[in-house]
Amino acid sequence: MRSVGPLRALRGVAAAVGDLAVPLVCGGCGRPGTPWCPVCDAQLRDAPRALAPRVEVDAPAWAVGRYDGPLRAAVLALKEHGRRDLAPILGDGLAAALLTLAQWGDLPSGRRLALIPAPTKASAARRRGGDPVAAVAASATGLLGPRARVLPLLATAPLARDSAGLGAGARTANLAGSIDLTRTPPAAALDDDTVVVLVDDVLTTGATAAASTRRLAAAGIVVDVVAVLAGA
Numbered sequence: 001m002r003s004v005g006p007l008r009a010l011r012g013v014a015a016a017v018g019d020l021a022v023p024l025v026c027g028g029c030g031r032p033g034t035p036w037c038p039v040c041d042a043q044l045r046d047a048p049r050a051l052a053p054r055v056e057v058d059a060p061a062w063a064v065g066r067y068d069g070p071l072r073a074a075v076l077a078l079k080e081h082g083r084r085d086l087a088p089i090l091g092d093g094l095a096a097a098l099l100t101l102a103q104w105g106d107l108p109s110g111r112r113l114a115l116i117p118a119p120t121k122a123s124a125a126r127r128r129g130g131d132p133v134a135a136v137a138a139s140a141t142g143l144l145g146p147r148a149r150v151l152p153l154l155a156t157a158p159l160a161r162d163s164a165g166l167g168a169g170a171r172t173a174n175l176a177g178s179i180d181l182t183r184t185p186p187a188a189a190l191d192d193d194t195v196v197v198l199v200d201d202v203l204t205t206g207a208t209a210a211a212s213t214r215r216l217a218a219a220g221i222v223v224d225v226v227a228v229l230a231g232a
């Protein structure tokens with residue numbers, strides 16, 4: 001009988017630690033044994049919700065769902081707890097919502113569809129694995145087809161003041177000056193035949209969406225629809 005060698009024992013420890021780091025539980029409700037359960041998936045497939053942001057946003061705003069329950073848990077797990085495996089799941093939900101909006105006539109039709117991720121603050125999870133909103137948008141393009149692409153154009157300026165504690169109006173003004181274009185927009189983004197969707201994870205007051213659409217408008221890009229995963 002062969003004894004378990006030290007290397008094999010170490011591998012066992014590594015596997016156990018790996019399991020601890022990424023437990024296989026539903027990212028929406030914590031049910032064990034699956035990364036995303038059918039109950040939470042049904043909520044992700046609900047009809048998109050029209051939002052009425054407190055801050056005026058220069059485009060209609062829609063959410064895949066309400067910012068509570070499984071969607072809230074999944075967004076936080078992706079953003080704050082490194083659950084990158086939820087990006088494709090949430091991306092499918094975003095794509096399904098956009099396809100529904102197109103069916104309803106609430107998303108203009110065009111030859112191209114540009115998904116522009118809203119700027120996100122650098123968090124520990126982001127430093128580890130890149131921008132979660134961009135990852136969700138990239139996953140959504142898989143279902144939306146070859147006419148859809150992600151255009152990462154926006155970033156938060158490094159010296160932006162923290163908006164915490166500011167009122168909604170002051171927050172918009174503060175944010176508007178603190179969002180940068182990371183590069184010259186490609187000509188296709190300015191084309192009338194391109195439908196532009198600003199994508200974010202959560203919309204609460206609408207300040208980030210308002211500031212982002214204004215920054216893009218200043219660069220000649222008209223946002224047609226704001227689409228977020230979860231709306232307050």
Ligand SMILES: [Zn+2]
Binds near residue numbers: 028030038040070
């Ligand atoms: Zn679940």
